[in-house]
Amino acid sequence: MKQPDRIAPEETVGGPTAPTAYRKPNGDSPRTAGDPICLPPGISSARFKTFLLRLAGICGEDNVTAITKEEELHHESYLEPSKCHDMFSIMNKEAFIASAVVSPRHTGEVQAIMRLCNEFEIPVWPFSIGRNVGYGGAAPRVPGSLGMDLGCNMNKIIKVDVDGAYALVEPGVTYFDLHNYLVEHNLRDKLWVDVPDLGGGSVLGNTVERGVGYTPYGDHYMMHCGMEVVLPNGELVRTGMGALPNPKADPNAPAYEQEPNESWQLFNYGFGPYNDGTFTQSSLGVVTKMGVWLMTNPGGYQSYMITFPRDEDLHQIVEIIRPLRVGMVLQNVPTLRHILLDAAVHGDRKSYTDSDKPLTDDEIDAIAKKLNLGRWNFYGALYGPAPVREVMWQVVKGAFSQVPGAKFYFPEDQPDNIVLQTRHNTLQGIPSVTELKWVDWLPNGAHLFFSPIAKVSGDEAVAQYALTRKRCEQAGLDFIGTFVVGMREMHHIVCLVFNRKDPKSCEKAHWVISTLVQDAAERGWGEYRTHIALMDQIAQTYNFNDNAQMKLNERIKNALDPKGILAPGKNGIWPQTYDAKSWAIKRPSLASLR
Known part of the structure; x- marks a missing residue:
């Protein structure tokens, strides 16, 4: 040739x-x-x-x-x-x-x-x-x-090991697939899979992009163990313990078909330099298999929602969250959601207003009252036997009761609250696509995520909220967002909803996010993940x-x-x-x- x-x-x-x-x-x-x-x-x-x-x-x-x-x-x-x-x-x-x-x-x-x-x-x-x-x-x-x-x-689930509490999956395995496998094989009483907001995504793909979920296993990259990777030249490697051959494997079989070392999904690091991070958010290899640790059934579970009535409660809420999260009283990855995020799941913008201007505080308060929600809404869960959950709940409830007007709900208290019922499932590893509904806030709805990282601080939360809301409203968009609290940091996920069939609306969303990237960098905040159109700009910060x-x-x-x-x-x-x-x-x- x-x-x-x-x-x-x-x-x-x-x-x-x-x-x-x-x-x-x-x-x-x-x-x-x-x-x-x-x-x-x-x-x-x-x-x-x-x-x-x-x-x-x-x-x-x-x-x-x-x-x-x-x-x-x-x-x-x-x-x-x-x-x-x-x-x-x-x-x-x-x-x-x-x-x-x-x-x-x-x-x-x-x-x-x-x-x-x-x-x-x-x-x-x-x-x-x-x-x-x-x-x-x-x-x-x-x-x-x-x-x-x-x-x-x-798209194969290659293995689920109950004793080791892990799965080995290919890229096409979705959160629905893995959860359904556990249900169909009567393993749900033993093992849970942590899921993100939408269950149709790839377990492997979300992990290598360093995505998050909401159970105690919410840091997906932290909970992976072992990768099979094709390098740019076509060479195949297995990371961690996977680099040690299995003496029982057929040496004459192609490398990708050889039975892996039995410890591949049990110990992350193997020997020598730790390579796995090289293949996340990168262009250095194609991950074709990955191990993921599964959460053992905690023996009890209770989700809850706490509503806070005032916009200005944000500072106090975040200051309460920090010591509880660091101290592992808040066991899972909790979320603090702005009212418009929840409102958008319940209905589109036209169901609340005929105005085409960004919603005012009075209008937003009216929406919160209509839905029996707060300006900020906190979703969390308790895990473990009943005595453990009861003690934890008393600490959580006592701490957040310091916020005037805070109200506490379990799912049975609001059976018609779509978000609360969905979070009840999500926080125990049951996937759904319900949260797709907030994208329909506008006609022909689409969205971008602006995702800066900050320390868990009331001052930082208030500053990020003020800045992002200001930029959204400058472009004629509503602020829709949530704070997702990790072990030591906050992901502030700003959901920029726009009309994908309106060039002007697309341009507005592009202006907001590109401007916020620069704004954030000037304040020491960096995004952890982004749309392909913003990759260069964020990398340069x-x-x-x-x-x-x-x-x-x-x-x-x-x-x-x-x-x-x-x-x-x-x-x-x-x-x-x-x-x-x-x-x-x-x-x-x-x-x-x-």
Whole structure:
């Protein structure tokens, strides 16, 4: 076969090859019949068609789809997600779009795909399910990348070990899948799985993006143990104890089929440097298997809600939360939700107001009164035998009773409260999709997440709330958000809801989040996760000591992936084969919104 055309001439500089010209966006290149909507950067139509034929030879024709039709861009449902573009895009639908999507059937095919992409110099963007809503879904940062749909075929629960309280899963296993497995095998009385707000996402995918849930096992990355990873060159590694072969394994079987060491999911670290973090929020490997620790049934459970009547109660509430959380009296990952987040689950904006202006304090108070909720609503749970729960409850209730007007509820006290009933399930590891409803706050609702991290402090909470609400209202949007309290920090999740079919509404959301990123950095707050359109901007705020961390990330990227094949631009890390500046995304101005 003819050798691939080079993307750019190369010369040797200090050993590794380094390009003298770099990949740039395609611009308005002409398309020929059968071409995808967007070709990979620097790749001709003929070359791409040859690549697709070779790809079908690996995975079968049924598992390779070129994105050639505009209809492919009409998938906008969480339950039936797009595999090629961002369903909640704040830019045009072709800003982040795959050229084709491949669905490997096993790890060996993932290895072969990575080798083929290196041969043809095609960028590839792996994803598990495509439901990473609010952060870009399945869309690649570089338009024209090959989307690698790991969840379509690689969806096996390989093992659930009751004694070890863990599961070994492939990327396509959702929270619903794992929970249902426990129920169907009569294991729910022994084991629980921690779940995020929406249960349709990938257990593996959420973990490698460092997502969170709400039981005592809510830090998902903390509760993983052992990964199988395909490196950018197609090489396969198993981390931690997985690097120690199982003496019972068949040495003649392909590496990915070999029975793993029995301690792989029991001890995180193995021997030597700990590599797992390298493969989270990164472009250094494709995770094809992962262990996850399951929570043992605590022997008793009680969820609760506490409502607080005044907006200004926020400071006191957070000051009460901190010592209780650090001291593990608050056993789970509690949430403090603004009234509009709960209100949006109960109904859309039109059910509360005919105004198109941001809701005033008086209007928000009226909504709280109508729903029998507070301006702030706290959701938590107690775990353990009844005597333990009773003691814990007395401490929790006594502490929060210091806030004037605080009211305490168990789920049976408000059977029609959709949010309370949903949180009752979520906090014991039962997945749902009920929380999708808040996205319908506006017509054609979509959302972005702005997610700054701060210490658990009343001053910090009040400052973040004031800033984010101000920016939302400047753009004509309502503030909708929640504080999610970890072991020592708060994730402040601001839910920017916009009308995805209204370009002006999309631009407003883009302005708010890009402005808040800068605002936050100036105050020492950094986001822990973001939408693909904001990755560069946020990465540039983590710039201590002349961008020392980014320089380290780039050195590792270029060493492991010298051609820049795997997820170029992910989280702001651009390989040496790309001209990062030409991929910059323009931020809208406030003046343009008027």
